[in-house]
Amino acid sequence: MAKRKIAILGEDDVLRKHARPVVKFDARLHELLDDMAETMYAANGAGLAAPQVNVLKRAVVIDVGEGLIELVNPEIVEAEGSRIGVEGCLSVPGRSVTVERPERVKVRAADRNGGPVELVGEGMLAVALCHEIDHLDGVVYVDKMIEDVSDRYEQVKGENRA
Ligand code: GNR
Ligand code: NI
Numbered sequence: 111m112a113k114r115k116i117a118i119l120g121e122d123d124v125l126r127k128h129a130r131p132v133v134k135f136d137a138r139l140h141e142l143l144d145d146m147a148e149t150m151y152a153a154n155g156a157g158l159a160a161p162q163v164n165v166l167k168r169a170v171v172i173d174v175g176e177g178l179i180e181l182v183n184p185e186i187v188e189a190e191g192s193r194i195g196v197e198g199c200l201s202v203p204g205r206s207v208t209v210e211r212p213e214r215v216k217v218r219a220a221d222r223n224g225g226p227v228e229l230v231g232e233g234m235l236a237v238a239l240c241h242e243i244d245h246l247d248g249v250v251y252v253d254k255m256i257e258d259v260s261d262r263y264e265q266v267k268g269e270n271r272a
Contacts, residue, residue: 114163129246135224159245170242184219198266206263207255
């Protein structure tokens, strides 16, 4: 396992690109997922998407305090409700902004071996799922900003897991 460098908005175009579906569930993918988890935990993050480590593949890791979740080719298939919360992003250091997200989402994905995964997330997990899946489409949370609250909040990262 190795920690990888996190891409920064404004410095790395990779954060604005569309990531490609994973087709090979091989050792290279497993190494990527292992490295993403290590990088996320080292940065105290609640999630990380592959484009944030310069890899344009549809893979994300999440840990909102309930254990590690790995999702490959994730898709939101249902969303309901709405909440406005403060978010931060490891690729946008020092900023905190409020964003509207669904209260509950259902996601279909593959696990690291290509097996089917279905998962329902509420609250902070729903936020993290939406935030990470947005990264796969070149969308960064500041695009959805309602209000910049950087002056009022320390940057929200994993320590602020709900
Ligand atoms: O560490 C992170 N914390 C966080 C807090 C509120 C909403 C979303 C997040 S995700 C973020 C890590 C990150 O940038 N993932 O892409
Ligand atoms: Ni992010």
